[in-house]
Amino acid sequence: MKTLIKIKNLSHVYTSHNENPVKALNNIDMEINNGDFISIIGSNGSGKSTLARHLNCLLLPTDGDIWVDDMNTKDKETMWKIRQKVGMVFQNPDNQIVATTVEDDIAFGLENIGMDEKLMEKRVEWALKIVEMEDYKKSEPHLLSGGQKQRVAIAGAIAMNSSYLVLDEPTAMLDPSGRNEVMDILKKLNKREKITIIFITHLMEEAAESKRIVVLDKGKIFLEGKPEEVFKKAELLKNIRLDIPQITELAIKLNKEGLNIPINILKVDKMVDELCLYI
Amino acid sequence: MLIHLEDICFTYSLNMPFETEVLKGINLEIKKGEFVGLIGHTGCGKTTLIQHLNGLIKPTSGKVFIEGQDINTKGINLKKIRQKVGLVFQYPENQLFEETIYKEIAFGPQRLNLSEKVIDDRVREALKMVNLDYDIYAERSPFSLSGGEMRRVALASILSIRPKVLVLDEPTANLDPQSRNRILSEIKEIHKKYGTTVILVSHNMEKIAEIVKRLLVMHKGKIIMDDSPVNIFEKKSKQLIKVGLGLPQVTKCMHELKSKGKDVFTGVLTVQDARNEIMRKVNKNKKKQIV
Numbered sequence: 001m002k003t004l005i006k007i008k009n010l011s012h013v014y015t016s017h018n019e020n021p022v023k024a025l026n027n028i029d030m031e032i033n034n035g036d037f038i039s040i041i042g043s044n045g046s047g048k049s050t051l052a053r054h055l056n057c058l059l060l061p062t063d064g065d066i067w068v069d070d071m072n073t074k075d076k077e078t079m080w081k082i083r084q085k086v087g088m089v090f091q092n093p094d095n096q097i098v099a100t101t102v103e104d105d106i107a108f109g110l111e112n113i114g115m116d117e118k119l120m121e122k123r124v125e126w127a128l129k130i131v132e133m134e135d136y137k138k139s140e141p142h143l144l145s146g147g148q149k150q151r152v153a154i155a156g157a158i159a160m161n162s163s164y165l166v167l168d169e170p171t172a173m174l175d176p177s178g179r180n181e182v183m184d185i186l187k188k189l190n191k192r193e194k195i196t197i198i199f200i201t202h203l204m205e206e207a208a209e210s211k212r213i214v215v216l217d218k219g220k221i222f223l224e225g226k227p228e229e230v231f232k233k234a235e236l237l238k239n240i241r242l243d244i245p246q247i248t249e250l251a252i253k254l255n256k257e258g259l260n261i262p263i264n265i266l267k268v269d270k271m272v273d274e275l276c277l278y279i
Numbered sequence: 280m281l282i283h284l285e286d287i288c289f290t291y292s293l294n295m296p297f298e299t300e301v302l303k304g305i306n307l308e309i310k311k312g313e314f315v316g317l318i319g320h321t322g323c324g325k326t327t328l329i330q331h332l333n334g335l336i337k338p339t340s341g342k343v344f345i346e347g348q349d350i351n352t353k354g355i356n357l358k359k360i361r362q363k364v365g366l367v368f369q370y371p372e373n374q375l376f377e378e379t380i381y382k383e384i385a386f387g388p389q390r391l392n393l394s395e396k397v398i399d400d401r402v403r404e405a406l407k408m409v410n411l412d413y414d415i416y417a418e419r420s421p422f423s424l425s426g427g428e429m430r431r432v433a434l435a436s437i438l439s440i441r442p443k444v445l446v447l448d449e450p451t452a453n454l455d456p457q458s459r460n461r462i463l464s465e466i467k468e469i470h471k472k473y474g475t476t477v478i479l480v481s482h483n484m485e486k487i488a489e490i491v492k493r494l495l496v497m498h499k500g501k502i503i504m505d506d507s508p509v510n511i512f513e514k515k516s517k518q519l520i521k522v523g524l525g526l527p528q529v530t531k532c533m534h535e536l537k538s539k540g541k542d543v544f545t546g547v548l549t550v551q552d553a554r555n556e557i558m559r560k561v562n563k564n565k566k567k568q569i570v
Contacts, residue, residue: 044453044455176484176524176525177523241456243456276539
């Protein structure tokens, strides 16, 4: 596996004239490999969004460096190249849709980089197909559901041929079915299109779906590992205002009662299989 | 009856090309002191419905009664109605505007022409209700707070009006798990201690079902279920999933066990409930084996 995003000693300090400077990120070291699906979790104010915004030059480090495919984000010359490589999707779908039809919205980024029209059409078709929105090509974005809007936003990012997709709480405003739609698309993008996903969420059940979890607390990396490893540490997570998935909590409780159920269960079906041995 | 909705229909952009029927004949009664959850898929009409409760929106047809008073008749004092029914919108922190937290929370009572002393009492009380220390917070700017704190200040600024009904639209959206639990337990406490009637709107089943006593499920402009969370989770899980609402993981777990032929009770709301039910079953099996 090749390391493609490298973060070294990254710190970020927000300064404003009438308040004390806030150190949002404090000496972060991290590597993101090709094909990763990383969830970043942490309580409000832990630095998740600040970190995400560094990945495509929306913010620049106060200290330290970030390289995306060997390009330093501080280098003005390569800034636009990095932004093309690293697509961003934000929380509120209504704030990121710009055009009056779905296909125009997806083409917006491509038009900006002056892509040939024929090629552009092809890319829009491709992106729409991946997010399963090809039937809505001519629809007006404001008539779509929240989950559909987020899928359009994702299509807009991947149409640029991004290798990385950074999503800052893309499901926060969606209902359960919208959330599932987005999660399914992300898993597909990661598996089939080999797009590296960096996914910020407050929902532990969603983080459990990723390959690796990075837990931030007060601007530092607090824990890091596979979901099964991270959620085992329920007490530690609770100390920094986080939770664990319900099913993992249930496993821990049943363990205390003497049932021999692994305490790193994340999925309902696995729990059901385990329980069938007992009841 | 505290709140009584009679056949409420509402259509946006009536007689226009984009006419959309949002509410289709809603009948609902809520008694004083109830703790009600209102859930539904995005776009099902939840927010539109609650905006009817204090006259922010007038129904296209149908009537809204608050304490027996039809609030959409001529000459009604809507200010009084809004004092009775306090609405906390989605992302209420976006509505903060004052220089200090004190002024923010005093804003409502000040409009009610209360004396300085009474206003001061109410600010203190409201801050206490949301567990913010008066001495630390009163003179701070609301904009220097964390997301969870800002939301609690916004909630306090409604509480200071002392509404009889507190309606909260997605009060926990975007908060981290601990702030989420905290604000919910504060709401629960307010309900218990002050007898405030609470209507909690959300599309997140997990936490809501745990704290409310009555759950209303909306779908496409109609109330399709009105029952206790236990009954809904036990008997209507398929329908819930069909209308785009998920089940909490532990409830799903029990339903899957049941579908595998295990005789378990599926109306579980919390991890603790699930644990109890599973242990009950395990112990029963043990006894059987011994016999």
